Amino acid sequence: MFRIESFGSGSGGNCYRLTYNNQSIVIDCGFRLNALYRKGFTLSDVKGVLISHAHNDHCKGVADLLKHGAVVYMSDDTRRTLDLRYNFLCRQLNAGDTVKIGEFTVKAFDLQHDIPNIGFLIKAGDNVIVYITDSYYCKYRFKGVTHMMIEINHSYETIERSLHAGTLNKALYKRLKTSHFSLENAIQFLKSCDLSHLKEVRILHLSQDNGDAELFKYEVERLTGVLVSVER
Ligand SMILES: [Zn+2]
Numbered sequence: 001m002f003r004i005e006s007f008g009s010g011s012g013g014n015c016y017r018l019t020y021n022n023q024s025i026v027i028d029c030g031f032r033l034n035a036l037y038r039k040g041f042t043l044s045d046v047k048g049v050l051i052s053h054a055h056n057d058h059c060k061g062v063a064d065l066l067k068h069g070a071v072v073y074m075s076d077d078t079r080r081t082l083d084l085r086y087n088f089l090c091r092q093l094n095a096g097d098t099v100k101i102g103e104f105t106v107k108a109f110d111l112q113h114d115i116p117n118i119g120f121l122i123k124a125g126d127n128v129i130v131y132i133t134d135s136y137y138c139k140y141r142f143k144g145v146t147h148m149m150i151e152i153n154h155s156y157e158t159i160e161r162s163l164h165a166g167t168l169n170k171a172l173y174k175r176l177k178t179s180h181f182s183l184e185n186a187i188q189f190l191k192s193c194d195l196s197h198l199k200e201v202r203i204l205h206l207s208q209d210n211g212d213a214e215l216f217k218y219e220v221e222r223l224t225g226v227l228v229s230v231e232r
């Protein structure tokens with residue numbers, strides 16, 4: 001049996017767990033372990049943790065995880081930023097690398113953010129999962145994906161509206177456009193992938209001020225015809 005769980009999504013913290021055949025991997029850990037335990041998280045069946053990049057909402061819990069003996073994978077850039085190059089439990093996983101973690105095969109690929117960031121293509125049995133967050137664009141196309149875990153942070157319409165209303169300043173407006181996935185870019189990306197095996201889409205990292213959960217869910221459902229949920 002394959003399962004995806006979310007322990008939080010967005011700029012306040014991100015953490016997801018995939019479980020297959022009683023083995024788990026965690027993707028991103030933007031919360032302290034105590035906070036995760038309160039949400040029902042357990043480390044016992046976790047075979048490895050994947051960290052996308054060095055922003056706090058994705059790596060806040062890394063020190064706790066290492067202290068508790070978890071094996072954590074991240075790019076060399078992220079290891080340097082977090083000063084973990086000489087930690088034995090912190091393994092290098094750069095864009096282009098593939099690693100086998102228990103029942104999971106994980107391939108990392110590069111994303112377009114304001115600091116080095118990677119996404120993950122994960123295989124577990126017949127399940128093919130793509131994880132992309134904190135990127136305004138993805139240059140790769142994927143085939144046979146069964147589960148898309150993809151950021152939709154804002155839409156051009158919502159940030160345009162916020163800019164004119166004065167609730168979003170010009171600098172943040174520009175940053176959002178070049179660091180996070182918009183509805184428009186996410187739809188283009190999904191359209192360019194082979195969706196014939198798709199079963200489910202999880203929308204991640206919705207902006208509190210510039211997101212529109214109902215609209216984003218509707219647009220992705222309309223395009224894909226599969227189960228769509230918005231993680232918070
Ligand atoms: Zn983030």
Ligand SMILES: [Zn+2]
Pocket residue numbers: 053055113134
């Ligand atoms: Zn980020």
